[in-house]
Amino acid sequence: MTETTLRLMTGGEAVVEAMRQIDPDVVPVYPITPQTPIIQGFAKFVADGKAQAELVNVESEHSAMSAAVGSALAGARTMTATSSQGLALMAEVVYIAASMRAPIVMAVGNRALSGPINIHCDHSDSMLIRDSGVAQLFAENAQEAYDLTVMAPRLAEHPDVLLPVLVCQDGFTITHSAEPVAMLDDEDVSSFVGDYSLPHRVLDTAHPTTQGPFAMPDYYFELRRQQAAALETALDAFTGIATEYEELSGRPYGPLEAYRLEDAERVIVALGSSAGTVKDVVDDLRDEGDPVGLLRIVSFRPFPAREAAALLEDADTVIVLDRADSPGGAAPLRAEVAAALYGSAARLDGHVYGLGGRDLHPEDVREIFSGCAPPYVGLRGVACPA
Amino acid sequence: MPELTPWSELRGGGVVVPGEAERPQTGGWRTGVKPEVDLSKCVNCLLCWIYCPDSAVELDGTTFSGFDLTYCKGCEICAEVCPVDAVTMVPEEVAS
Numbered sequence: 001m002t003e004t005t006l007r008l009m010t011g012g013e014a015v016v017e018a019m020r021q022i023d024p025d026v027v028p029v030y031p032i033t034p035q036t037p038i039i040q041g042f043a044k045f046v047a048d049g050k051a052q053a054e055l056v057n058v059e060s061e062h063s064a065m066s067a068a069v070g071s072a073l074a075g076a077r078t079m080t081a082t083s084s085q086g087l088a089l090m091a092e093v094v095y096i097a098a099s100m101r102a103p104i105v106m107a108v109g110n111r112a113l114s115g116p117i118n119i120h121c122d123h124s125d126s127m128l129i130r131d132s133g134v135a136q137l138f139a140e141n142a143q144e145a146y147d148l149t150v151m152a153p154r155l156a157e158h159p160d161v162l163l164p165v166l167v168c169q170d171g172f173t174i175t176h177s178a179e180p181v182a183m184l185d186d187e188d189v190s191s192f193v194g195d196y197s198l199p200h201r202v203l204d205t206a207h208p209t210t211q212g213p214f215a216m217p218d219y220y221f222e223l224r225r226q227q228a229a230a231l232e233t234a235l236d237a238f239t240g241i242a243t244e245y246e247e248l249s250g251r252p253y254g255p256l257e258a259y260r261l262e263d264a265e266r267v268i269v270a271l272g273s274s275a276g277t278v279k280d281v282v283d284d285l286r287d288e289g290d291p292v293g294l295l296r297i298v299s300f301r302p303f304p305a306r307e308a309a310a311l312l313e314d315a316d317t318v319i320v321l322d323r324a325d326s327p328g329g330a331a332p333l334r335a336e337v338a339a340a341l342y343g344s345a346a347r348l349d350g351h352v353y354g355l356g357g358r359d360l361h362p363e364d365v366r367e368i369f370s371g372c373a374p375p376y377v378g379l380r381g382v383a384c385p386a
Numbered sequence: 387m388p389e390l391t392p393w394s395e396l397r398g399g400g401v402v403v404p405g406e407a408e409r410p411q412t413g414g415w416r417t418g419v420k421p422e423v424d425l426s427k428c429v430n431c432l433l434c435w436i437y438c439p440d441s442a443v444e445l446d447g448t449t450f451s452g453f454d455l456t457y458c459k460g461c462e463i464c465a466e467v468c469p470v471d472a473v474t475m476v477p478e479e480v481a482s
Contacts, residue, residue, distance in 0.1 A: 099399065099400075101398045200397055201401055209402060212399065221393075222391070222392070222393035223400045226396055226400075
């Protein structure tokens with residue numbers, strides 16, 4: 001482990017630095033708030049000769065992802081970035097990228113989907129592509145946005161995985177908020193990510209292949225199963241990569257984080273930056289003698305269901321916080337945790353919060369832990385039900 | 387019916403390498419008509435060879451030599467593009 005200096009930077013800037021150090025070959029991208037600082041910062045590095053990537057200024061996110069598929073399968077390490085409507089426009093090609101097993105790394109600045117049109121954070125954009133077959137890792141802060149981005153190419157390009165990996169950070173809350181970040185040396189990142197190589201044939205005019213072939217009922221199902229198996233494998237692959245990364249950085253990572261779960265009676269499960277707020281409240285309540293804890297999901301896809309169930313085994317009450325709604329059904333994270341806990345004696349509760357960038361305050365988290373919070377936390381005119 | 391591969395043995399993303407597509411004998415998709423050539427009219431312009439979407443036009447060196455009915459789907463493009471009307475679509479023989 002080398003000594004590191006802390007630098008003040010936003011989550012967006014941290015990802016730009018990670019991208020410069022990874023030095024991808026091709027970056028097809030289209031700007032959209034709150035992802036724009038990422039591509040703006042990276043474009044500046046390219047213009048200044050500090051990054052060698054071919055920056056492709058496409059006319060839409062649909063084109064960005066399409067170009068990314070082509071370049072990744074032509075043997076070029078490829079990264080892109082987007083948010084909200086951009087991810088929605090990409091969605092068609094995100095499914096195709098996963099099915100073609102294109103190891104693209106994408107930075108996502110999570111932002112609410114329209115409508116009404118909004119630019120602030122929630123996780124509805126990520127949840128839109130929940131079932132596309134890509135990995136989605138959620139950062140809690142700028143440091144994690146950096147670290148997960150450095151790990152992402154290794155996961156995407158792992159020979160048993162070969163799938164797009166999305167590093168998600170909360171729009172504005174992380175993308176635009178400056179905090180101290182420890183970076184690795186350029187050489188360390190370079191040797192950690194290694195050279196780009198695909199185990200199967202890439203697009204090569206000298207050795208032609210058909211990539212993304214038509215699959216009728218006799219093969220479609222097989223190829224979908226193969227893709228699902230690859231994403232299941234990504235859980236162990238990520239754990240292995242994170243262990244290696246910890247040796248390099250001193251910072252531990254994994255598909256989930258258990259925060260003060262020892263003897264915890266009530267446990268919140270959450271994604272992203274809100275976990276930081278929950279941790280503060282957990283510390284305060286623990287000081288007051290209240291046995292509460294947090295289970296933070298880092299890898300939403302693949303979802304570490306077995307590991308989550310094992311960590312929640314002794315909890316009396318599990319409270320899931322979703323920053324995305326599923327009108328007419330269970331919110332995405334809640335549905336996931338409910339499935340993981342099926343047959344458990346724990347009481348399962350859940351709240352939707354923070355849509356369109358509404359803040360989640362420590363007082364809200366206290367109310368949630370006390371069992372005195374409405375299903376939609378932070379909504380005007382909704383009182384505590386107790 | 388060709389032999390089908392289990393999912394765990396398929397190449398990642400279903401990548402197909404040259405030669406593999408020979409197995410599905412797409413001529414079986416042909417319905418009703420097949421191309422027939424009148425070689426006395428053929429000027430060997432090879433437009434049919436250029437246009438055929440299934441590479442079902444056979445050459446002997448650079449000379450037109452016939453149609454490969456194992457892969458011809460009967461799309462009629464060859465008959466449409468032939469500038470001298472040497473290719474005509476004729477009814478498929480029905481097995482008795």
